[in-house]
Amino acid sequence: MTVFKKSIKITSQSKFQIINITQSINEIVNESHIKEGIISIFSKHSTTAICINEDEIGLKEDFKTFIEKLVPNDKYKHDFIDNNAKSHLKSFLLSSSETIPITNGRMELGTWQSVFFVELDGPRTNRTIVITVVGE
Numbered sequence: 001m002t003v004f005k006k007s008i009k010i011t012s013q014s015k016f017q018i019i020n021i022t023q024s025i026n027e028i029v030n031e032s033h034i035k036e037g038i039i040s041i042f043s044k045h046s047t048t049a050i051c052i053n054e055d056e057i058g059l060k061e062d063f064k065t066f067i068e069k070l071v072p073n074d075k076y077k078h079d080f081i082d083n084n085a086k087s088h089l090k091s092f093l094l095s096s097s098e099t100i101p102i103t104n105g106r107m108e109l110g111t112w113q114s115v116f117f118v119e120l121d122g123p124r125t126n127r128t129i130v131i132t133v134v135g136e
């Protein structure tokens with residue numbers, strides 16, 4: 001069994017941004033030479049998320065609208081410290097990682113699935129994602 005680990009850095013351009021990172025992850029899977037196993041994609045931040053869904057422009061706008069409705073403007077305690085409570089609360093609702101099977105040397109995603117890094121408190125530089133490929 002092999003463990004192949006690599007980090008990537010992401011720069012976001014706006015407060016809320018859905019960034020398709022599937023191609024970067026595919027390159028890491030190729031680099032790992034692992035044919036059968038699993039991959040973990042983990043974001044090291046409390047105001048971001050990793051999600052899998054369809055890369056369709058209308059749907060991405062819908063998701064932004066939906067998540068805004070779930071976390072309304074309000075007085076939040078964390079805002080007295082950091083003024084970004086809403087970004088943390090959105091991150092609480094989502095996930096900081098995803099796990100995907102590796103089959104025949106490729107992520108076994110469905111036809112309409114992409115891997116997204118979701119920025120919830122941008123714009124930021126140096127967002128770090130840790131990718132771990134385990135298998136053989």
Ligand code: ZN
Pocket residue numbers: 078082083084085088
């Ligand atoms: Zn904060």
